[in-house]
Amino acid sequence: MxxxxxxxxxxxxxxxxxxxxxxxxxxxxxxxxxxxxxxxxxxxxxxxxxxxxxxxxxxxxxxxxxxxxxxxxxxxxxxxxxxxxxxxxxxxxxxxxxxxxxxxxxxxxxxxxxxxxxxxxxxxxxxxxxxxxxxxxxxxxxxxxxxxxxxxxxxxxxxxxxxxxxxxxxxxxxxxxxxxxxxxxxxxxxxxxxxxxxxxxxxxxxxxxxxxxxxxxxxxxxxxxxxPIKTGKxxxxxxxxxxxxxxxxxxxxxxxxxxxxxxxxxxxxxxxxxxxxxxxxxxxxxVPEWYFLPFYAILRAVPDKLGGVVLMFGAVIILALAPWLDTSRVRSANYRPIYRQFFWLFIFCCFLLGWLGSKPPEGGYVLASRIATVYYFAHFLIVMPLVGLFETPKPLPGSILESVTGPGKQVGSSGLPAGAAAAPSTKG
Known part of the structure; x- marks a missing residue:
């Protein structure tokens, strides 16, 4: 294994x-x-x-x-x-x-x-x-x-x-x-x-x-x-x-x-x-259980029955394509300031779809579902490819150790930063 x-x-x-x-x-x-x-x-x-x-x-x-x-x-x-x-x-x-x-x-x-x-x-x-x-x-x-x-x-x-x-x-x-x-x-x-x-x-x-x-x-x-892990530390x-x-x-x-x-x-x-x-x-x-509501909203957002089914299943299948849709060479959104904003918008979109899936399929609820559905797919098909090409990431730390202890510091055998010593005893 x-x-x-x-x-x-x-x-x-x-x-x-x-x-x-x-x-x-x-x-x-x-x-x-x-x-x-x-x-x-x-x-x-x-x-x-x-x-x-x-x-x-x-x-x-x-x-x-x-x-x-x-x-x-x-x-x-x-x-x-x-x-x-x-x-x-x-x-x-x-x-x-x-x-x-x-x-x-x-x-x-x-x-x-x-x-x-x-x-x-x-x-x-x-x-x-x-x-x-x-x-x-x-x-x-x-x-x-x-x-x-x-x-x-x-x-x-x-x-x-x-x-x-x-x-x-x-x-x-x-x-x-x-x-x-x-x-x-x-x-x-x-x-x-x-x-x-x-x-x-x-x-x-x-x-x-x-x-x-x-x-x-x-x-x-x-x-x-x-x-990636570069050294034993x-x-x-x-x-x-x-x-x-x-x-x-x-x-x-x-x-x-x-x-x-x-x-x-x-x-x-x-x-x-x-x-x-x-x-x-x-x-x-x-209504289905709460964990299906975002996909239920996507299903009802499309007036055509077959189109709704395709988008509902496509909302899951597109997740599997993320490794090839994301063009950025930086993994973590912590160092991607533009993508990070879009990511939180995507999270909001998912919660919005869940809320809309619990509402009757009428009036403004349907319109909002369609807008949220468009952004859901746009996040993968447009945002991921384009932001990765044009975004300037923040500088990455030199190693995992440096991200924990700060630049220039080392870790001793105790797991504490080198040079960190116990407080001196006041007892004679």
Whole structure:
């Protein structure tokens, strides 16, 4: 998993025998203990660990919930109520899983924006970045399928709207829709298919995560300056330096997670999903979960159905093209004063699209959605290529060490700047 040689030396005869046949301990040691990480990483780099922990939480709670769930159009809603009321700690498992999806997306959006700000998608990390986009696509599919499983009003009509949208895809659209429906409309075969796929996809995500971590350990981590590690003093061992920071960040994030579980468990959901699915009654305003709202706004911004579908999927696909659209040779936006302004405008645009996606598709909301959609794509197709060509970046520090200690200073064996001594004792 790592391109760096392991320094692990087994001590016992059993450990030596096992390491000679399956060097998994040496692999873990080289990847998560001795692996060199830049010494200037900030807390935005802890969201990778948070995402791995959240993925584990979602898989564990999901498997447990699946033991009590009935994937049937007539029993799904009641089985969820059974989990909430009759299963020991079922309410906790369900709230952890439902709110865990939102926490997962909060962490992944921070992770993605950090990548875009610090240029972590640039060479030699293109494959690492594309694997991250694939994980994001799988997450979106998994979350949509999971949202339909409670089989409330919003679940049923959300499934109906999305599967009808897929039918707009030329040539294969009707086939995809028929395969998902399993009949002539959303019904019992549909929920069986959605449950099977929702159970399968998290394990596919876990597999791609392994590739993602592998690619990370081959190319090494980026850092806030975007400068590669040049000397041994630019880096510190992964354990304990990065490990302690990751553990602290995970604990803080889970405290935030606990707030939603115990104090606001239904705030991020929709009240209509506590009404059993009724094909004869359409909700007044059909909306997806909050993490899909920007793409929902893009979909509705286009009057043509096929055009909306193309732009909605294109909004994700274009992320994968960032390594080739950005023409700047400087990675970090910290040293790109013009691009940094456009980046914050892009962040505002994403939040605006999310807000507009929650509003009715009428009047000024549609016009604002169209303007925001144009800028979303312009950021990648116009801003990234042109700003990289004409911008004059700020001077970069000579090394990662210099960015931490300042120019001309060195770090001693204690990790403190050379010359920094302890205060003299006043005791005789």
């Amino acid at each position: 790592s391109a760096h040689a392991t320094t692990y030396v087994p001590k016992s005869r059993i450990a030596k025998w096992f390491e000679a046949r399956l060097p998994i301990v040496g692999l873990v040691h080289s990847s998560f203990i001795a692996f060199p990480v830049p010494r200037n990483l900030n807390y935005f780099w802890t969201f990778g660990a948070i995402l791995i922990v959240m993925l584990g939480s979602q898989i564990i709670t999901g498997v447990w919930l699946a033991m009590h769930y009935q994937p049937s159009a007539t029993e799904a809603f009641n089985s969820v109520e059974h989990i909430m009321r009759d299963v020991n700690y079922g309410w906790l498992l369900r709230y952890m899983h439902a709110n865990g999806a939102s926490m997962f997306f909060i962490a992944v959006y921070v992770h993605m924006f950090r990548n875009l700000y610090y240029g972590s998608y640039k060479a030699p990390r293109e494959v690492l970045y594309i694997l991250g986009v694939i994980i994001y696509l799988l997450m979106m599919a998994t979350a949509f399928l999971g949202y339909t499983l409670p089989w409330g009003q919003m679940s049923f009509w959300g499934a109906t709207v999305i599967t009808n949208i897929l039918a707009a895809i030329p040539i294969v659209g009707d086939t995809i829709q028929s395969l998902l429906w399993g009949g002539y409309s959303v019904g019992n075969p549909t929920i069986n298919r959605f449950f099977s796929l929702h159970y399968l996809l998290p394990f596919m995500i876990a597999g791609v995560v392994v590739l993602h971590v592998w690619a990370l350990h081959v190319t090494g981590q980026n850092n806030p300056t975007g400068i 630019d880096a510190v061992p992964f354990t304990p330096y990065a490990t302690i920071k990751d553990v602290f960040a995970v604990v803080v994030f889970f405290a935030f997670f606990a707030y939603w579980i115990f104090l606001q468990p239904n705030y991020l959901g929709h009240a209509d999903n506590y009404i059993p699915a009724n094909p004869a009654v359409t909700p007044a305003h059909i």
